[in-house]
Amino acid sequence: MSLAAKRSWRSSACPAGSRSEARSSRCSSYWISCLRLVQLTRAYRRSAIFESALIFGVIGFNCADQFDWRLSLGEGWLLAPAVFQGIFVGMLAAALTEVLNVIPIVAKRLKLGPYLFALLIAMVLGKVAGSLADWLLFQPMHE
Amino acid sequence: MACCFFFGSGMAIMNFHADVDMPVVQRRIIELLTGRPDRHAWLFEIPYSIGVGLGMLIFFNRVFRKRLNDEPNPLEVEMFMYQENVNHYVITEEYAKAREREAGPDA
DSSP: OOHHHHHHHHHHHOTTOHHHHHHHHHHOHHHHHHHHHHHHTTOSTTHHHHHHHHHHHHHHHHHHHHTTOOOOOOGGGGHHHHHHHHHHHHHHHHTOHHHHHHHHHHHHHTTOGGGHHHHHHHHHHHHHHHHHHIIIIIHHHHO | OHHHHHHHHHHHHHHHHHHTTHHHHHHHHHHHHHSSOOSOOHHHHHHHHHHHHHHHHHHTTEETTEESSSSOOHHHHHHHHHHHHHHHHHHHHHHHHHHHHHHTTTO
């Protein structure tokens, strides 16, 4: 990425410096994961689309639930909502401020800075493994 | 430490599922989409689990050693903020001590 593009990112992403970012990470993980998605896709101008998507998602699923709007789609259609819901929950879990607050301290105290990526991957794999174990092992056990 | 994070985050996601009663919600979604209640929709559960991992990777701006772009990820920002706060604390503390030393002989 060129320097000019970098500078334009700096000025557009956090105009008040990184402190505003840290403060926003304290509010709610829902919000930060939405902000993060907008930031990552460089869609500040088009963030209205994200807002509309959230609103329509809430209204649509609420109506479907309350009014019992049933679709009779094939099994294969389950793949798409499953993946997107997974990504949403994953971003939500990653945005939990506990995670973001603990890791810097752990990395500093135990001098694990160089292995940060490995820790991150361990966490991601743990999430996937935990989720799979939950759905495929423990949920069938309860029934 | 990696094991700690692995098992800890696995437990955390299971806690989350139990907390929000995910199995019930998932059965409801499957019922609404396919029109019939299905107790074990592997087609839903496995992509969901993979999506969780994918979502975390997207959040941290990494896809296996490769950065998607060169913005700092939230973790780096958080580590920077932690260091900044520690520095700020130390400096403030030192100033307070110096002021005490200055005021010490008079008092």
